[in-house]
Amino acid sequence: MLIDISKIKVTDRIRQDFSGIEELAQDIAENGLINPIVVTSDYQLIAGERRLRAHQHLGRQEVAVNVMDVRDYAHHLQLEISENEHRRDFTFSERIAYGKKIEELERIKAKERMTAPDKENLPEGEKGQVRDIVAEQAGFGSGRNYDKAKFIAEHATAEIIQELDAGIISTHKAFTQTKERMEAAEKAAAEANARAEAAEKEKENLRKQYKDSIPADQLEEAVNAAIERQQEENEVFIAQKEKEAQAALKAHDAKWKKDIEAESQKVRDLNAGYKKIQEELETLKLQQPEDLDDQQRAAQLKKLRYEADSNTVQLSIHVKQFLQKAAVTTLNLGSVASASSSEKKRFNESLDMLQTFIDQMRPAVNGRRVVEADVIN
Structure with missing residues (x-):
């Protein structure tokens, strides 16, 4: 119908x-x-x-x-x-x-x-x-x-x-x-309440402190002026600390930059030495001297050493670049301490991977040729 x-x-x-x-x-x-x-x-x-x-x-x-x-x-x-x-x-x-x-x-x-x-x-x-x-x-x-x-x-x-x-x-x-956002909002609200309570407590302490020395009709104005001065002092103090932190970070970055540049120069020198050894090997093949085999073996060993040194220096650069970016600062420590449990768990997994990397590299640095741990992809 x-x-x-x-x-x-x-x-x-x-x-x-x-x-x-x-x-x-x-x-x-x-x-x-x-x-x-x-x-x-x-x-x-x-x-x-x-x-x-x-x-x-x-x-x-x-x-x-x-x-x-x-x-x-x-x-x-x-x-x-x-x-x-x-x-x-x-x-x-x-x-x-x-x-x-x-x-x-x-x-x-x-x-x-x-x-x-x-x-x-x-x-x-x-x-x-x-x-x-x-x-x-x-x-x-x-x-x-x-x-x-x-x-x-x-x-x-x-x-x-x-x-x-x-x-x-x-x-x-x-x-x-959603859960993390709600937890962060609850934490921010709790911090805001705590700050409000602290401010009110500070006001009450100032009222008691000025009660006997300031006329009643001027008490509230004096308390508000004192609170305002404290806030200004806090802002100056925080600004100074931020300035010091920025200066420290700048000095820190300059040091790392200098170290990384020095390592990069090592890589360039090693690559030049590696290229020179290759040229020497080509010359030996053409000249065919009586002790050709011995000279070739020596040159090959030298070539391998240059290659190993170059790879190791480049790895060192990567580690230093990582450390430069992930420098342990009070801010970073505070951020990790305040993070949600799920993010802490993920960060802990990254630290475990980093520890595995260190455990694998340490024997090689100490002279052992074979590292038996699983290779990190």
Whole structure:
């Protein structure tokens, strides 16, 4: 049957991605509506919102519908879920909406089982926790993943949700980023509260200190002036410390730059020596002296030594460049100490790799030719 499009009522729906409406509208214009929209007897939409939007895009006033009798709200939910059951190409936001619908339906079913007078004759509910049932049907895999997804939906930024919907980041990464952002916000709030409490305490101490020496009507002004002076002194002190830190870093960088340049010059000298030995070997081949084999062996050893020295110096440069960038400063130590547990764990893994590198190199530096540890890729 055909009904006026304006009569159809669209409430909270699972599907939120309506891309491709123009293509669908063009198909309907050319081939007609193959599957009518499904509505309740009072024209509540059950299935076919994209088809409805395509008709609106075409400027149609009427649309073909099938009317279904809906017993109650639970039945309405079940119809919408059934219509989407095999459509797993949902975005993250749509799967969350789908999960919430299933949760709501499961709660209604549970309530009916609890309040029914003849409980023995009611069909048994699905086994397992509700969150696991919901997770499987909504495509989250496990109840634990569904809990993470709900946490993201409730607390993540709009940018993170958009990246999830677009498939740019994983649920795990979104969960980690959201949790870290919340932890950082809580920490910042706690620090701000602590600073506010300290400032108020300082004000109270100043009030007590000036109480007997300053008239009551001038007390608050004197306290505020003292606080302002303290803040100015603190700013001057911090600026001075920052200046000293910058000077120290500048001196530190100059030292490393000088050392690295000296090492680079060594590499250039070694490469020149290596090239000279190659030329000597070519000359020996042409001259063919009586002690050719001995001279060739000596030259080959010298060539290998130049090559080994050059490689070692270049490795030393890489290490020094790394140390220059990752210099241990009070700021870096403070940053690591204040980092989230997940970032500390990742940094600790990097330190383990660095320690393995040192453990492998130390025997070679001490004269052992063979290093038995696994080579770091």
